[in-house]
Amino acid sequence: MVKMSDVAKLANVSTATVSRVLRSPETVKENTRQKVLSVIEELNYQPNILARHFRRSETNTILVIVPNIMNTVFAEIVGGIEQAAAANGYKVLLRNTNLDVRNEYEAIDHLKQRQVDGMILLSERLEKKTLLEISKQYPVVLASAYIEGLKVPTVSIDNISSSREATEHLIRLGHKRIANICGPLFSSISRDRLKGFKQAVYQNDLEVDSVLIQEGEFTFDSGYNQMLKFLALEVPPTAVFAANDEMAMGAIKAAKENGLKVPEDMAVVGFDNIKFSSMFEPALTTIAQPKYEMGKKAMELLLEQMQGVVHTKIQHVLDTNLVIRDSCGAKKAELV
Amino acid sequence: MVKMSDVAKLANVSTATVSRVLRSPETVKENTRQKVLSVIEELNYQPNILARHFRRSETNTILVIVPNIMNTVFAEIVGGIEQAAAANGYKVLLRNTNLDVRNEYEAIDHLKQRQVDGMILLSERLEKKTLLEISKQYPVVLASAYIEGLKVPTVSIDNISSSREATEHLIRLGHKRIANICGPLFSSISRDRLKGFKQAVYQNDLEVDSVLIQEGEFTFDSGYNQMLKFLALEVPPTAVFAANDEMAMGAIKAAKENGLKVPEDMAVVGFDNIKFSSMFEPALTTIAQPKYEMGKKAMELLLEQMQGVVHTKIQHVLDTNLVIRDSCGAKKAELV
DNA sequence: ATACTAAATGTAATCGATTACATAAACTAA
DNA sequence: TTAGTTTATGTAATCGATTACATTTAGTAT
Incomplete structure (x- = not known):
């Protein structure tokens, strides 16, 4: 050599x-x-890059901790991260945690051992305290969950107001009895989306029936099952807001199987705007998250941190928007 | 420190x-x-891990080159790779090429510079010669495309016989005029899937009408558009085999929009068995690729290579299977 | 030409773990 | 006990690029 x-x-x-x-x-x-x-x-x-890394104790590598890369939402965020990283001469180390906190702690060792110059966390399992501690010592950016009052640079969307908007859309369409399939409540994202739903309901003086709120697991099956529960009610809802697109699809399937037409008999709105939401039938009305951009932005913030920039603006909340397609009935409503 | x-x-x-x-x-x-x-x-x-890497000139890191991590098929393979890597104390460096060969060459520099101990390629853009050359010098495993006669350890499926099977399934259901939406023909995967389709058609003495073969781009829209072409024919096909699930979904959408019922008026079979193929309506009949296992297997082969094992078995072809759901009409056919 | 400053290059220490080789300690068998 | 072995530990060179500091060269002003 x-x-x-x-x-x-x-x-x-x-x-x-x-x-x-x-x-x-x-x-x-x-x-x-x-x-x-x-x-x-x-x-x-x-x-010899390894000699360089050793001598300079930096690796031009960043670590991305993902709950599950097979989830399209995360895959898109990672796509954005990778693009921004490569454009700036950085490499991306990928770690799937499968929701196991131990894997997150292990991953943090990579930071401590300086195997990576910084880290982007898409997961939200670590305790606030730990996170803050780490973030004081190393360049770290959080992507995906906004955590109230946390002084760690974060890229997120406003889950509360986004799901309020989704719900209000259904309210504007005339629905009075709206159900919500929320995500698993250990996740702050789920709690926020639920909060937004409730805000819309309260602010519009609609009835608040706790049976109209069911917790799913962000999966198609859980959406399907929770919708079945709604349909079994004496007075079923006329519209459902699901906290992600997969559950919305499951819910729609359940409705259809029970002879209901979507959106005519049952309006549904989802969240995330995954690629398949437009292919689904009926095409989903949903809240579009700028997934790729979130990844890009997170990487850019991390780059700045690694260059020693101290951020005064800590929380970066990106815009979402309501994509109106067929599952909510708005299009047909207009035509009439 | x-x-x-x-x-x-x-x-x-x-x-x-x-x-x-x-x-x-x-x-x-x-x-x-x-x-x-x-x-x-x-x-x-x-x-100090960097000192160790330097001294031992190994990094316990492998490089995965992916055309596009936002594609669910690749994301699943990467999931399998990551799991096997982590289980064996290896880290995974992810590189998205966006189908740009230059990015692949750049990535190979990482190998040459010993920044990684081995590489798994999910893309198939490199020339055979280059690939063979690299593979002689460094641990490399190919995943996803079987390349005839290439002496580089490969994990793949048999695209030819799988798509022959898919097509034969349609033939068994009585279809005589079957169309194919194939993938972009610069890809050997696409060419193989097309070959399998043709084999089935020839072996069963069905008519071979070149207008019944149209090239798509593995995207929903291309599937949609090619189906429109078929529908515009004097004598449209009664069944379509699409070389991946997304195109199958697009094709189905086009058929439905034109007043056809799927599968009654138009049977459709896809390929890949992506997660959403079962959520789609009608649920897709498709060839299931063991995506996660392919990743896992590829990583295992790479591990062995990195430990100095010389493989006598070069090509590892994993099993696929035809998953029969609603889009092909087989279920209803049985019931009748 | 002289003195001074700025630019270019060289010398050699340094980063911290690993490991070939050397030595010491512990054990074994008669 | 002694010689011979085995086991445990120590010494110091090594990996190869980077960089503080020293030195040389070039450039500028008078």
Whole structure:
């Protein structure tokens, strides 16, 4: 393996000069630089990156902790992260936690051992205290969940107002009895989306029937099952807001199987705007999260932190928007 | 930062002994080992992994090159890779190429620079020759495309026979005029799936009408558009085999919009068995690829290679199976 | 030309764990 | 006990790029 000293010898300069040619070419005279570069070419010299990492104790690598990469929402965020990372010469180390906190703690060791220069967390399992502690010592960005009052740079959406908007949309369409299939309540995202739903209901003086709120697991099946519960009620709802698109799809399937037409007999709104929500039939009305952009933004914030920028603005809340398609009945309502 | 020499001093041993305690504890006397371990604990010593990487020139990291992590098929394979990697103490570096070959070449530099110990390629853009060259020098595993005669360890499915099976299923259901929406033909996967389709058609003496084969792009929209073409024919097909699920969904949408019932008026079979194929309506009949297992298997092969095992079996072809759901009409056919 | 400043290059220490080789300690068998 | 072995530990070189500091070279002003 050719090393820097080989290049130096052949080019008749010191290793210091070779190193400079590679890392700060502007400090080397044009002449020598050309000479060194041509020798590098000639010997096909590849710097030993591991030696560099060691010496500089930085790796140009960041760690992304994901609950589950097979979930399309996370995959898109990671896509955004990767793009921004690559564009800035950074590599992305991916860690799937499968919702196991131990894996998160293990991953944090990578930071402590300086195997990575920074970390983006898409999961929200760590305690606030731990998170704050880590964030004081290392560059860290949270993506996906807004955590009230947490002084850790975060990219998120406003889950509360977004789901309020989704619910209000149903209210505007004339629905009085609206159900909610919320996500698992250990997740703050789920709690926020539920909160937004309740706000809309209260603010519009609609009836608040606790049986109209059922907890799902963000899965198609759970959406299906909770909808069955609603349909079994004496007075079923006429509309459902599901806290993610998969559950919305499950809910729609249940409704259809029970002879209801969606949106005519049962309006449904989802959340996330995953790719398949537009392919589904009826195409889902849903809240669009800027998933890719969230990843990109998170990476950009992390880059700044790694360059030593101290953020005064800690929480970055990106815009969502209600995408009106067929499952809520708004389009047909207009036509009539 | 506490270093090994600090531990050594406090424990009254040499750094060599400390190093042994960490890397080959069985060679150290119980007594000293305990002493060293307790000092490590006391000082909260974390070894400098970068120094280790440098000295040993290995990183316990592998590189995964993915065309696009936002594609659920790839995301699942990566899920399998990550799980197997983590279980064996390896980290996963993720690189999205967005189908740009330059990115693949860049990624290969990581191998050459020993930033990673091995590589799994999910993309198939590199030339055979390059691939073989790389594979001779570094641990590499290909996942997803079987390339005839290529002497590089590969995990794949048999795309040809799988799509022949899918097509034959339609033939068994009585269809005589079957169309195919194939994938982009620069991809060998697409070519194989097309080949399998043709084999089934020829072997069953069905008419071979070149207008019944249209090239899509593995996207919903392309499936939709190609189906429109079929429907515009004087004699449209009665069944369509689409080379992936997304195109199958697009095709179904087009058929429905044109007043056809699926599967009664138009039977459709897809390929991949992505998660949403069962949520779609009608639920897709499709070829199930063992995506997660392919990732897992690829990682296992890579691990073996990295441990110096020379594989005699180069090509590993995993089983697929036809998942019969509603879009092909088989279920109803049975009932009748 | 001289003195001074700025730019370019070189010298050599450094990062911290690993490990080949050397030495010491412990054990075994007669 | 002694010689011979095995086991445990220590010494110090090593991996290869980076960089503080020293030195040389070039450039500028008088």
